[in-house]
Amino acid sequence: MSLTKNKSYDLVIIGAGASGFTAAYQAAKNGLSVVVLEKGRHTGGSGDWVEGIFAVDSKMQKAKNVELTKDEVLNEELEYSHYEADTNSWKQYIDHSAEMIDWLKDLGVKYVDVKGLGSGHVTWHLMEGNGKQAIHTAIEPNTVKAGAEIVTSVAAKSLIKDDQGKICGVEIQDQADRHTEKINTRAVIIATGGYLNNQQLIDQDTNYNAKQLIPVNSGKNTGDGLKLAWDVGAQKYRMGMAMLFGGYVKDTTNPSYIYRTSDMNGAVTQQSLLWVNEKGDRFTNEEVVDNFAHAGNALFTQNKIFAVIDQGTIDHLMNVGLYKDMGTYFTTQKTLDGLQKEIDDSLDKKLPFIYKAETLADLGEKADLPNLEKTIDRYNQLSQKGEDTDYHKNSKFMVSLEKGPYYAFELGIGAFCTMGGLKVDLDNRVLDNDGQVIDGLYAAGNDAAGMLVGDTYGPNMPGTEGGYAFYSGRHSANTVAKYLKDTAVLN
Numbered sequence: 001m002s003l004t005k006n007k008s009y010d011l012v013i014i015g016a017g018a019s020g021f022t023a024a025y026q027a028a029k030n031g032l033s034v035v036v037l038e039k040g041r042h043t044g045g046s047g048d049w050v051e052g053i054f055a056v057d058s059k060m061q062k063a064k065n066v067e068l069t070k071d072e073v074l075n076e077e078l079e080y081s082h083y084e085a086d087t088n089s090w091k092q093y094i095d096h097s098a099e100m101i102d103w104l105k106d107l108g109v110k111y112v113d114v115k116g117l118g119s120g121h122v123t124w125h126l127m128e129g130n131g132k133q134a135i136h137t138a139i140e141p142n143t144v145k146a147g148a149e150i151v152t153s154v155a156a157k158s159l160i161k162d163d164q165g166k167i168c169g170v171e172i173q174d175q176a177d178r179h180t181e182k183i184n185t186r187a188v189i190i191a192t193g194g195y196l197n198n199q200q201l202i203d204q205d206t207n208y209n210a211k212q213l214i215p216v217n218s219g220k221n222t223g224d225g226l227k228l229a230w231d232v233g234a235q236k237y238r239m240g241m242a243m244l245f246g247g248y249v250k251d252t253t254n255p256s257y258i259y260r261t262s263d264m265n266g267a268v269t270q271q272s273l274l275w276v277n278e279k280g281d282r283f284t285n286e287e288v289v290d291n292f293a294h295a296g297n298a299l300f301t302q303n304k305i306f307a308v309i310d311q312g313t314i315d316h317l318m319n320v321g322l323y324k325d326m327g328t329y330f331t332t333q334k335t336l337d338g339l340q341k342e343i344d345d346s347l348d349k350k351l352p353f354i355y356k357a358e359t360l361a362d363l364g365e366k367a368d369l370p371n372l373e374k375t376i377d378r379y380n381q382l383s384q385k386g387e388d389t390d391y392h393k394n395s396k397f398m399v400s401l402e403k404g405p406y407y408a409f410e411l412g413i414g415a416f417c418t419m420g421g422l423k424v425d426l427d428n429r430v431l432d433n434d435g436q437v438i439d440g441l442y443a444a445g446n447d448a449a450g451m452l453v454g455d456t457y458g459p460n461m462p463g464t465e466g467g468y469a470f471y472s473g474r475h476s477a478n479t480v481a482k483y484l485k486d487t488a489v490l491n
Contacts, residue, residue, distance in 0.1 A: 003154050003174055006186040009033045009162035011302060011480055012170050013191060014156045014225050017218075018047030018131055019445030021139045021482075022121060022473030025107070028146035030481040034185070036148060039175060039220065046193050046417055046446075049260075052115075052124040053104075053467035055097035060114040064120045070094050073123075081454030084238075089451040092426055093471055099472050101125055108138035114301070117462035119290040124462035131466065145203075155224065159232045159441070161450030168234075186487070187440045187480045190430070191473060192225030193218070194418035194446035196242060205239035208300060214248045214412040216256050225447050226421040233432045234441070238420035238450030243457040243465060246277070246289050247265040247305060247452060248354045248414030256414075261340060263336035264343055267314075268307035268409045271323045272397040274379060278304035280369030282379065285391040293457040296413045305411040306367060306375070312403035314339055323397055329404035337395030343407065353410040361408055376401050385409075404419025412436040419457065419465060422452025427479035428472055444472035 011027050013020050016038035027034045038045075055061070056073050077090055105111065110128040117124050127134045130147035144150065153175040160169035160182070164204075167188050174181045195201045201223050202210040230236055247269035249259050259265040267273070272286040283302055288295045299305050317323075317336045326333075346354045357363035364372035382388050422443045423431045430441040449468050458464060 002152055003172055003181050004035050005184055006033070006035070006183075009035045010127055010185065010187065010484055011035075011187045011477075012037065012123055012185040012328075013189045014181065014228070015045065015171075015191035015193060015445075016043035016046030016150060016152070017191060017445065018050060018135060019473035019476075020045075020144055020189070021135055022049075022151075022470045023189050023191060023444055023477040024148040025139055025143040025146055025261060026474045026477035027480060028143060028148040030477065032477075032481060032484065034148040036143075036150045036152050036153045037156050037170075037172060038217075039224065041153055043150065043152065044218070045488055046137050046221060047135055047238075047256070047466075048130065048132035048470060049217060049416065050127070050134075050466035050469070052126040052463045053100070053470060054123045054461055054463035055101045055467060056094055056123065058098040058101045058114065058125065060101065060111065061122065064114060064122065066114070068123070069236040073121075073411040077452070077458060077461060080456075080458045080460060082456035088426055090206055093452070093468060094477070096471060097467060100467065100474070102182070104134065104470060107142050109134040115381045117459055118292060120460045120462045123464075125467075136435060137320060144246050154229060157227050161232055164479055165439065167438070175233040185440075186484055187442065189227055189442040189444055189473075189476050189480065190225035190422070190447050191444045192223070192447055193221040195223030195226060196221045196415055196418045198222045201239070203244075206242065207240060208242060208413075212300065212412050213242070214250065214256050214414050216245075216248065216260055216414050217417060220444070221417065223421065225443070227355060229422055229438075229441060229443065229447075230431055232441070234430045234436065234438060235423045235433045235435070236421065236471040237423035238453070239418075241420055241450065241453050241455055241457065242418045243293065244300075245292040245414045245416060246270070246295030247299055247307065247411035250353055250410045253351060262342055263317075263329065263339040264346065264409075266326050266331075267272065267317055267336055267339055268309065269411065269414075270299040270326045271317070272393065273313065273323070273399060274308045274376070275299075276306050276308060276372060277302040278369070278371030280364055280375050282375055282390065285388070287393050287397060289435075292459050296415070299411065299413045307409045307411055308363075308372070308401065308406065310401040310403050310406050313399055313401070314343070314407075315403075316399075323399065351362070355408040356405050358404045358406075360401070363406045363408055365461050367410075369408065372408075378485060405435065417446050417465065419446055422450070424448045424451060431481065440483070444474045444476045445469040448472055
């Protein structure tokens with residue numbers, strides 16, 4: 001039995017996430033025969049984790065009187081990236097961003113609100129049920145209804161060119177028995193979500209310490225699509241950027257996603273409380289969490305990172321309230337009711353990231369933080385004075401540690417995705433090392449998003465990568481349809 005219903009398609013899409021499904025729906029609506037290849041057993045990928053998407057000048061923003069112009073966004077993004085981002089790619093994305101909000105709404109995507117995130121602008125259009133609901137209850141059913149074929153547990157193994165250098169086929173492989181087949185196509189969209197789960201590429205092509213990096217995603221983003229494109233001559237482009245989001249409890253025994261919105265993880269990574277390095281020394285103003293990507297950069301300057309809190313801090317977060325809003329995810333929580341239980345459960349299970357002691361001296365010894373007691377003595381003095389003369393943190397976040405027991409949590413640096421790998425033009429056509437188009441090859445989502453960034457993701461405009469996944473998927477499908485029409489006329 002063949003892996004796909006047909007042997008030939010107008011378009012093959014590799015990856016069934018946010019950009020892949022959006023491309024498939026739009027291509028099918030454009031009258032193309034489409035197959036989507038998903039190497040995993042389930043569709044959605046890391047798109048399931050998207051909370052909200054970027055737009056400027058949307059109806060929702062106008063209803064809230066959000067004052068932010070397209071020119072302001074463009075200039076800020078270019079300056080934030082030190083002009084490493086592509087100006088025209090940003091202009092095009094910005095100009096169509098509000099339209100995408102309405103387009104997705106027409107497909108059945110429901111929105112909760114438009115908000116900022118941390119210190120960012122109000123550009124984050126929050127989706128009901130996150131990307132998971134948007135994809136599986138709105139886009140995916142409409143994609144199937146439009147006639148696209150979805151195939152799971154089938155991987156793309158290689159791209160095939162004809163003697164003119166144009167894409168003409170894909171070699172595919174059954175993930176169960178490993179047999180391969182060939183399908184013919186005139187166009188391919190790569191939408192495989194980047195390479196965050198490929199430690200070799202992280203070590204080789206970024207400045208991040210892969211031992212500290214904690215991917216919080218589908219686990220399937222191993223750079224497959226990038227390697228397919230590179231093998232047929234695509235330019236390797238802007239590989240050095242992951243969307244870091246600050247600290248994340250470093251539990252090497254459980255899946256990272258279980259802490260995504262946990263009270264414990266939020267308390268020690270998002271409340272601007274005390275952080276120390278492997279010596280027990282403080283090293284930054286912990287308000288850096290207000291820009292979660294900057295927080296990730298700051299944490300990578302140390303070999304190890306620990307958050308330290310006392311029982312008084314736990315009691316305050318549970319019974320009085322948060323010190324500040326969470327900076328990496330949307331929540332309506334005002335208190336962390338489950339905090340103590342999560343901490344106690346982690347201690348009972350002897351999880352490797354958490355330490356508890358009745359005194360600061362004992363905590364420093366247990367966690368091997370030789371300067372901890374001295375650091376906290378200094379921190380408490382500054383807290384009592386109401387002025388952080390060391391790192392200039394706002395006094396309301398200078399929470400003294402005076403009530404035992406005391407706790408230390410080893411942190412890694414969380415990351416949602418990588419952005420980059422392939423260089424594309426304004427039609428999302430993949431370019432080779434000479435900047436020339438590889439006919440029939442397109443990229444969308446994370447694989448193409450290096451066009452939008454410098455070395456650090458910009459949470460100053462929250463939702464930009466999630467929004468780009470949907471936008472670039474639709475845009476790629478439209479440009480594929482034009483390419484196939486134009487080349488059919490020529491032939």
